[in-house]
Amino acid sequence: MSDTRADARAGALKDQSMVIQKEMIAAHYERLERAPETGEPVVYTFVPGNLTELIRSFGCLPVLPEINALQSGMRGKSRDYIAEAEKHGHSEDVCTYVKCDIGMAMAGNIGPTGTKLPKPDLLLLSYTGCYTFMKWFELLREQYDCPCVFLHVPYQGEGVIEPEHREYMVRQIRELVIPALEKISGRKYDEAALCERLQLSVQAEDDLVWVLESAKHTPSPIDAYFGAVYYVGPIFSAFRGTPEGVSYYQALRREVQERLDAGLGPVAPAGPLDNQKYRLVVEGPPNWTHFREFWQMFADEGAVVVASTYSKVGGTYDFGFRHNPQDPLGTMGDYCAGCYTNHNLPNRIDMLCRYLVDYKADGFLINSVKSCNSFSAGQLMILREVEKRTGLPGGFIESDLVDPRYFSAANIKNRLESYLQMVEARRGGAREARAS
Amino acid sequence: MSRTAIVDWARGVYEDLDFTAARQWLADHPGRHACGYLPVYAPREVIHAAGMLPVGIHGSGDIEIIRGDAFYQSYICHLPRSVVELAQSGRLDMLSAVLFPSTCDVIRNLSGMWQILFPQMYVRYLDLPQVADPQMGAEFWRRELDVVRRELGRVAGIEVTDERLRASVALYNEVRGVIRGLYALRGAKPWQVPTEELYLLMRAGEVVGPEKFLEMARAYAAAAESDDQRVRDRTRVIITGSFCEQPPLGLIKTIERAGCYIVDDDFLAGNRFLTGDVPLDGDPLSALAEGLVRGAVKTSVLYEPDPEGKRNLMKNRVAAAKADGVIFAAASFCDPALLDRPMLREGAEKAGIPCIAFKFAENSGQFQQFREQAGTFSDSIKLWGDA
Numbered sequence: 001m002s003d004t005r006a007d008a009r010a011g012a013l014k015d016q017s018m019v020i021q022k023e024m025i026a027a028h029y030e031r032l033e034r035a036p037e038t039g040e041p042v043v044y045t046f047v048p049g050n051l052t053e054l055i056r057s058f059g060c061l062p063v064l065p066e067i068n069a070l071q072s073g074m075r076g077k078s079r080d081y082i083a084e085a086e087k088h089g090h091s092e093d094v095c096t097y098v099k100c101d102i103g104m105a106m107a108g109n110i111g112p113t114g115t116k117l118p119k120p121d122l123l124l125l126s127y128t129g130c131y132t133f134m135k136w137f138e139l140l141r142e143q144y145d146c147p148c149v150f151l152h153v154p155y156q157g158e159g160v161i162e163p164e165h166r167e168y169m170v171r172q173i174r175e176l177v178i179p180a181l182e183k184i185s186g187r188k189y190d191e192a193a194l195c196e197r198l199q200l201s202v203q204a205e206d207d208l209v210w211v212l213e214s215a216k217h218t219p220s221p222i223d224a225y226f227g228a229v230y231y232v233g234p235i236f237s238a239f240r241g242t243p244e245g246v247s248y249y250q251a252l253r254r255e256v257q258e259r260l261d262a263g264l265g266p267v268a269p270a271g272p273l274d275n276q277k278y279r280l281v282v283e284g285p286p287n288w289t290h291f292r293e294f295w296q297m298f299a300d301e302g303a304v305v306v307a308s309t310y311s312k313v314g315g316t317y318d319f320g321f322r323h324n325p326q327d328p329l330g331t332m333g334d335y336c337a338g339c340y341t342n343h344n345l346p347n348r349i350d351m352l353c354r355y356l357v358d359y360k361a362d363g364f365l366i367n368s369v370k371s372c373n374s375f376s377a378g379q380l381m382i383l384r385e386v387e388k389r390t391g392l393p394g395g396f397i398e399s400d401l402v403d404p405r406y407f408s409a410a411n412i413k414n415r416l417e418s419y420l421q422m423v424e425a426r427r428g429g430a431r432e433a434r435a436s
Numbered sequence: 437m438s439r440t441a442i443v444d445w446a447r448g449v450y451e452d453l454d455f456t457a458a459r460q461w462l463a464d465h466p467g468r469h470a471c472g473y474l475p476v477y478a479p480r481e482v483i484h485a486a487g488m489l490p491v492g493i494h495g496s497g498d499i500e501i502i503r504g505d506a507f508y509q510s511y512i513c514h515l516p517r518s519v520v521e522l523a524q525s526g527r528l529d530m531l532s533a534v535l536f537p538s539t540c541d542v543i544r545n546l547s548g549m550w551q552i553l554f555p556q557m558y559v560r561y562l563d564l565p566q567v568a569d570p571q572m573g574a575e576f577w578r579r580e581l582d583v584v585r586r587e588l589g590r591v592a593g594i595e596v597t598d599e600r601l602r603a604s605v606a607l608y609n610e611v612r613g614v615i616r617g618l619y620a621l622r623g624a625k626p627w628q629v630p631t632e633e634l635y636l637l638m639r640a641g642e643v644v645g646p647e648k649f650l651e652m653a654r655a656y657a658a659a660a661e662s663d664d665q666r667v668r669d670r671t672r673v674i675i676t677g678s679f680c681e682q683p684p685l686g687l688i689k690t691i692e693r694a695g696c697y698i699v700d701d702d703f704l705a706g707n708r709f710l711t712g713d714v715p716l717d718g719d720p721l722s723a724l725a726e727g728l729v730r731g732a733v734k735t736s737v738l739y740e741p742d743p744e745g746k747r748n749l750m751k752n753r754v755a756a757a758k759a760d761g762v763i764f765a766a767a768s769f770c771d772p773a774l775l776d777r778p779m780l781r782e783g784a785e786k787a788g789i790p791c792i793a794f795k796f797a798e799n800s801g802q803f804q805q806f807r808e809q810a811g812t813f814s815d816s817i818k819l820w821g822d823a
Contacts, residue, residue: 089781091766091774093511093795098775127566127739131541134566134739135775141743142779150568150739152576155538157547157561168576172567344561345548370511373771377516378545380507385552398509 015267017252018230024248025071026113028238032061033115041184044120044140047314049128049153049336051177053197053241053323058185062238063117065136069100071112073288073402081107082403095132095371096403098139105143121184123148124177129155129313129341130374149180153336159347161337169333191328197241198325204235205317207249211256212318215306216359219274221259223266224359225282225305226295236314241323268299277302278420281355281364283309283348283382284375287399290407294399297413301420307355309348312340319351341374345382352386363393363423365416370400393426395419439659442652443633449640450685453496453522457643459530461489469532469592471558474519474543475680476737477709478535478562479581479724484646485596485604486588491531492642494682494704496522498799507549513769514797515681516546523554533558533591535584537706538566539680539737540771558591560584568741570729578725585721601720609713611646614653616708619700621657623757626672626697627665632689638704639682670697671814672759676750677777679705679735681767683796690803691763695814700757702735709733736772746776747783754789760817763810764793790817 035042041060045051047067055062072078081103082096088106090099104110111117125137125148134150141148151172154165178189211231215224222228231252239245259265265273269292280298282305287294298305315321316338324331340348356364366383368376383394397415400406449457458470470489473480483490496518503524504517522528534557536547547561562580565573589596615638622629637656641649675691679702691698714720714727732738734749750762762784766773777793784791792813794806 089778091777091795093769094771094774125739131538131544132771132775135736135771138740138746139775139779142746142782145743148743150566150741152563152566154563154576155544155561157536157544157563164576164579168572171572172569175572176567176569344551345545346551348548349552368509370509373512373541373545376509377512377542378507378549380509381549381552 015230015255017248017255020248020251021230021233024234024239024244028061029111029113029115029117032063032111032118035061035118041121042118043122043124043181043184044137045124046126046128046130046133047236048130048339048341049126049151050236050240050314051124051126051151051173051332051336052238053194053201054173054177054332055124055181056241057190057194057197058181058187060121060181060185063120064237065101065140066097067237068104068111068117069097069402070288072100072104074291075112076289077104077112078289078402079404095136096401097371098132098136100402101136102139102143105140119144120146122146122180124180125150126153126336127151128153128336129339130372132374147180147184149176151177151336153342156337156343156347159344161334165337166330166333169336170329173329173332194328195325198323198328198331200243200246201241201323202325204240204245204249205315205322207253208232208235209317211249211252212307212311214256214260217260218279218360219263219265219276220279220304220306221256221264221266223268223273223295223305224311225308226268226286226291226298227266228308228311229286232311232314265304269296270299273299273302273304275302276304278363278423279304279306279359279361281305281307281352281359281361282367283352283364284367284379285310285313285369285372285401286367287369287407288402289404290409293409294412297416301416303416303420306359306361309340309351312351314339316340316343316351345378349382349385349389352382353389356386356390356392361392362427363395363419365395365397365419368396368398370398370406371403372401393419393422395422437652437655437659439656439663442656442659443636445652446633446636446640449643450636453499454527455491455530455643457640458489458491461645462530465489467593470530471533471535471588471591472528472531473535473706474537474539474546475515475704475706476537476539476735477564477706477728477732478537479584480646481601481604481608481714481724482581482584482596483535483588484607485585485600486592487594488533488588488592489645492704492706493519493522493528493534494639494642495519495798497684498801501799511769512542513681513767514799515767516542518798519546520549523550531557533560533588535560535562537562537737538564542771543680558587560587564738565729566739568739573729574722574725577728578721581721581724598720602716605714605720605724606716607646609716610650611641612708612710613713614650614657618653618657619708621660623699626670626699627667628660628663631692631698631701632685635685635688635703638707641707642704669818670695671761671817672697672699672757673814674699674750674753674757674759674762675701675703675765676753676762676780677764677766677770677773678703679737680772681770681798683765684798684800686803687765687796687800687806690807691810694807694810695818696763696810699759700753705733705735709735736776746779747786750780750784750789751787754784754787760821761790761792761813763813764791766793766795768795768797790821
């Protein structure tokens with residue numbers, strides 16, 4: 001048994017894996033800060049559809065602007081950054097990740113950990129599942145005056161990856177992305193090195209899926225939404241295809257196995273969540289500015305999240321996808337096209353329904369964020385459709401990603417409590433029906 | 437046909453949210469079908485070549501939204517809720533297919549909603565090519581067009597041959613030519629072509645067939661050329677940012693009455709998305725694809741590969757239209773327009789071009805604030821600018 005749980009009971013509220021991850025992130029940001037001296041090229045790219053193995057096979061360092069934004073939100077810095085961007089003409093209506101990132105750049109590009117972020121040598125615009133990405137990097141290109149290479153990932157409008165779309169992605173990676181990386185790195189494309197990294201990815205992906213699926217147990221040893229945002233951190237960002245990433249997921253798996261063996265729940269902000277009264281599925285990204293408060297609202301009610309869609313924005317590994325080192329470019333195309341927000345609404349509904357059944361959930365909640373139309377547009381129909389198909393109750397709460405002005409704690413708490421009362425009432429109804 | 441009669445006809449088509457003109461077309465053409473499309477760009481030529489009536493779905497203005505609001509949160513633009521309202525109230529039941537172009541994530545997700553809500557309709561999400569390499573983009577888009585050709589042909593029960601496609605391309609070359617001519621006439625003599633009238637004509641063209649549109653648009657052009665109107669001392673402005681959700685007609689009138697001549701705009705940009713004629717020789721789908729990849733209008737919904745492109749866009753448009761200033765008029769919560777605006781505005785202001793910006797919704801009913809803003813803008817240019 002790791003020390004973490006004992007520490008948590010004593011008031012320290014982090015899993016050991018969280019501590020490891022924090023150190024990994026800090027080391028990465030420090031390495032980024034030194035990049036101008038070390039000469040390591042820096043590539044800005046996005047979480048969904050990121051080509052981390054490829055980037056790193058060229059000796060480049062990835063920067064994920066969404067991660068910077070959410071980290072800034074968690075550390076209480078996003079309000080000022082957003083205000084700075086709005087002062088420069090960015091609309092209050094648009095994505096707050098974008099405004100937070102631009103505001104951060106305007107304020108000197110000091111990253112969330114306090115180190116200076118280097119300018120990009122390349123913007124790798126992996127256009128996967130989010131229209132705003134395109135505008136975001138057009139805006140950053142204005143800011144940094146650097147080259148931008150566009151990878152167009154077709155949307156799964158028909159619910160499948162069409163073979164011609166896959167070929168189109170492979171061709172772009174081969175003919176546009178790789179030459180752009182060769183140019184900034186001064187290295188030739190090394191397929192063997194890429195395949196080695198992809199093999200490391202598979203190991204981490206296997207462990208991540210094992211961890212996520214551990215929530216099928218009762219009690220669940222993890223929170224698959226609030227806890228999972230930590231679990232997916234390394235694999236969705238700079239560490240997929242790295243030895244550090246593999247080690248992290250091995251450590252995480254051991255930690256979760258220990259909890260599973262002991263019949264324990266996850267560690268929520270104010271302590272272990274062992275008394276799990278409600279098992280929920282959650283759709284949509286979390287709020288970052290009040291993340292721990294938001295999580296604790298659930299924990300206070302005894303609600304544990306057993307599956308979430310947000311933890312699939314960087315890959316739907318639990319539906320079987322693994323990077324395939326035998327087909328390095330094709331597998332990257334499959335990966336990009338398979339990220340959650342690149343699936344059409346019927347697929348998203350199917351996934352939610354499957355989660356509700358597979359994880360024996362009591363119901364599902366949608367956290368609809370103002371910033372993200374990719375997630376949010378259509379969620380009210382998703383709510384009705386999933387309820388109709390599963391007969392399980394759905395709840396709807398609203399907040400934002402990193403704009404604290406849109407987080408109303410009282411309102412969210414009220415809705416959450418009402419929702420859980422509804423779950424309770426349904427249970428009572430089911431019990432009565434069974435009794436009669 | 438008189439100018440007044442043409443404008444009255446167009447206004448009737450525009451205001452008719454039961455799409456009677458489209459229904460009448462279907463009644464007049466037994467066995468044929470209608471295919472809707474959302475903003476901004478859909479290949480109408482392919483729809484037409486399948487023997488179908490292309491019908492633009494541009495929202496429903498200020499009608500009361502009852503069902504549509506149940507589908508969308510308050511922070512999502514108005515267009516999709518009014519489109520859902522139209523559909524849920526049966527006003528779009530004459531459509532056999534609907535195409536959803538990759539304008540933004542809201543329209544993208546609406547395609548999935550449509551698949552669930554209206555399983556009897558053919559639905560296709562059109563992923564416009566965004567890649568910077570034109571050859572790769574054209575090959576990708578040609579394949580997408582081929583899917584649409586095949587699928588619409590299946591729905592219509594027609595084999596969409598190359599000959600049919602070429603005939604439709606030729607017809608839409610004429611349509612684009614007439615629209616370019618009307619826009620050029622308005623640019624040169626905006627007092628002869630009030631934007632209110634031009635807009636109504638364009639809206640009617642989204643519902644009636646291209647043949648009927650050509651007839652009416654040519655008649656209007658002839659009438660507008662010959663019907664001398666008084667020249668007024670107004671400021672020449674470009675309206676930009678209204679390519680998807682459409683402004684209420686009252687807003688267009690308000691801007692004009694506030695002392696502005698609108699000499700360029702991006703209302704209903706899909707009808708002139710291809711800026712040149714599409715060649716009629718060779719493979720028609722390749723020609724259409726090349727027309728989009730190499731000749732699309734500069735717009736927020738397509739990636740701009742040129743790093744100078746955004747900075748220079750308004751400067752170039754202002755020069756081409758001989759405009760005095762730019763009004764950024766975007767729909768509330770319109771990601772493409774609002775995310776582009778800081779780049780476009782900065783480029784314009786660096787070039788010394790006066791700008792103002794406001795937001796609207798298709799159901800905006802109060803225009804006083806717009807009148808004051810546009811009026812003050814116009815006055816300031818007249819008093820202190822070079823106009």
